[in-house]
Amino acid sequence: MSTVDGKSDVLLQLNGISMQYGKGETAVTALSGVDLTVHAGELVAIMGASGSGKSTLLTIAGGLTTPTSGEVIVEGQWLSTASPAGIAALRRRTLGFVFQDFNLIPALSAIENVMLPLDLDGWKRRKARSAAMDALRSVELESRANHYPDELSGGQQQRIAIARAVVGTRRIILADEPTGALDSATGEVVLRMLRKRVDAGAGGILVTHDARHAAWADRIVFLRDGRVVDESVGHSVDTLLAPVAQP
Amino acid sequence: MSVRQSLLAILDQGPCYGYQLRTEFDRRTGSTWPLNVGQIYNTLDRLARDGLVEKLEASDASPDATSQIYFRITDAGRSEVAGWLGSPVERTAATRDELAIKLAIAVTLPGVDIARVIQVQRAATLRNLQELTKTKNATGDPETSENLAWLLIVDSLIFQAEAEVRWLDHSEARLARAAATGHAAPLPLGTEIPKRGRPTKVVPA
Ligand SMILES: Nc1ncnc2c1ncn2[C@@H]1O[C@H](COP(=O)(O)OP(=O)(O)O)[C@@H](O)[C@H]1O
Ligand SMILES: [Mg+2]
Numbered sequence: 445m446s447t448v449d450g451k452s453d454v455l456l457q458l459n460g461i462s463m464q465y466g467k468g469e470t471a472v473t474a475l476s477g478v479d480l481t482v483h484a485g486e487l488v489a490i491m492g493a494s495g496s497g498k499s500t501l502l503t504i505a506g507g508l509t510t511p512t513s514g515e516v517i518v519e520g521q522w523l524s525t526a527s528p529a530g531i532a533a534l535r536r537r538t539l540g541f542v543f544q545d546f547n548l549i550p551a552l553s554a555i556e557n558v559m560l561p562l563d564l565d566g567w568k569r570r571k572a573r574s575a576a577m578d579a580l581r582s583v584e585l586e587s588r589a590n591h592y593p594d595e596l597s598g599g600q601q602q603r604i605a606i607a608r609a610v611v612g613t614r615r616i617i618l619a620d621e622p623t624g625a626l627d628s629a630t631g632e633v634v635l636r637m638l639r640k641r642v643d644a645g646a647g648g649i650l651v652t653h654d655a656r657h658a659a660w661a662d663r664i665v666f667l668r669d670g671r672v673v674d675e676s677v678g679h680s681v682d683t684l685l686a687p688v689a690q691p
Numbered sequence: 692m693s694v695r696q697s698l699l700a701i702l703d704q705g706p707c708y709g710y711q712l713r714t715e716f717d718r719r720t721g722s723t724w725p726l727n728v729g730q731i732y733n734t735l736d737r738l739a740r741d742g743l744v745e746k747l748e749a750s751d752a753s754p755d756a757t758s759q760i761y762f763r764i765t766d767a768g769r770s771e772v773a774g775w776l777g778s779p780v781e782r783t784a785a786t787r788d789e790l791a792i793k794l795a796i797a798v799t800l801p802g803v804d805i806a807r808v809i810q811v812q813r814a815a816t817l818r819n820l821q822e823l824t825k826t827k828n829a830t831g832d833p834e835t836s837e838n839l840a841w842l843l844i845v846d847s848l849i850f851q852a853e854a855e856v857r858w859l860d861h862s863e864a865r866l867a868r869a870a871a872t873g874h875a876a877p878l879p880l881g882t883e884i885p886k887r888g889r890p891t892k893v894v895p896a
Binding site: 493636639653654655656658659660661664666673 | 810813814816817820821823824828849850852853856857860864
């Protein structure tokens with residue numbers, strides 16, 4: 445499935461994704477016919493106004509929400525035909541979700557919190573510990589490994605949660621406004637971490653409304669009212685000037 | 692750009708030749724606004740005229756040097772530098788912004804797809820922002836003073852580009868609201884043809 449040539453290696457593919465919340469008169473169309481491909485070594489930013497469908501797209505890409513129509517293919521697996529156990533395994537091993545809210549377990553130290561998903565996945569203790577330490581280092585918090593959540597600032601707790609989300613060998617990282625609550629210098633730590641992971645062969649989607657953050661991506665996709673805004677921005681005058689209606 | 696004060700501030704560190712000043716300026720600004728030697732000498736001439744620097748022959752400093760001219764700051768120059776560093780940079784209220792003018796004109800023209808004009812600009816500004824971010828990421832942590840000075844400038848360009856994207860987003864939303872309420876009608880040419888020549892004087896009552 446994977447090829448050595450990182451660029452041609454498709455990690456995630458969304459084909460014709462549409463999503464409708466609710467039914468009848470109150471139905472909301474969040475996405476219509478969205479296609480998106482993420483290769484290994486590629487970070488794709490999704491931008492768009494609030495309500496344009498960014499978060500919906502991300503939860504669909506991660507198999508947390510089933511689209512009304514369309515196909516999600518994660519590392520060659522069609523989610524529509526995968527078993528619940530298969531999807532759960534993908535979420536444990538392949539997908540890393542970075543969200544704004546963090547639920548660290550207060551009774552566990554920072555490193556124990558980060559190790560948790562690996563423990564659940566049956567990793568050997570020593571191996572899990574060293575992977576967790578790597579993840580903490582990637583968010584520049586290795587010095588806080590043995591601190592408990594209530595001994596850490598909000599921003600530090602969020603970075604611990606991010607380390608937990610990406611720990612191990614996950615190849616697809618899905619981040620929804622991950623820097624939201626962080627000051628701009630700390631936010632940069634998180635973006636640099638994402639960038640490094642992607643440069644090392646992962647694929648990522650970064651949802652953000654901040655152009656400065658989107659600029660860390662290789663490609664920027666705009667959503668407007670649930671549709672991808674045409675990326676092939678033409679420079680020809682013809683495309684800018686519609687025929688003028690004569691009175 | 693305050694070339695004048697920047698050069699003066701550098702001269703406050705010690706006398707320099709014209710060419711040397713150029714190198715010092717570039718080194719401190721990451722060559723973002725390269726100055727040519729002509730600009731430097733013009734500025735130095737004006738500074739000398741205003742009594743802020745004095746011209747000296749190199750032979751005054753060392754007997755065997757060729758007769759190259761170098762410049763030394765005066766006391767008046769020093770207090771100008773202190774004044775510059777201690778006061779805010781004044782920005783004139785209505786600096787012509789090419790992009791703002793373009794959008795303002797475009798929105799009044801019938802048949803122009805303004806959303807597309809905005810999208811084309813945003814894509815270009817974002818590409819610029821991506822380049823700047825790459826540059827910044829490649830520069831890494833400021834291990835030298837030159838790197839630090841350079842990063843300050845890159846950051847400034849990044850924040851300017853970000854502001855432009857935010858303004859474009861904002862304009863897009865404003866236009867969408869205006870279109871929804873029917874306030875986005877283009878402006879046809881005025882029917883009254885203005886007289887040639889000077890605008891007519893308004894006679895005070
Ligand atoms: N669980 C939900 N139930 C009903 N409507 C929803 C739900 N989640 C999102 N929506 C609607 O779908 C649209 C897209 O939302 P979302 O994906 O959260 O956009 P974004 O992340 O870009 O702000 C919005 O109109 C929102 O109100
Ligand atoms: Mg959202």
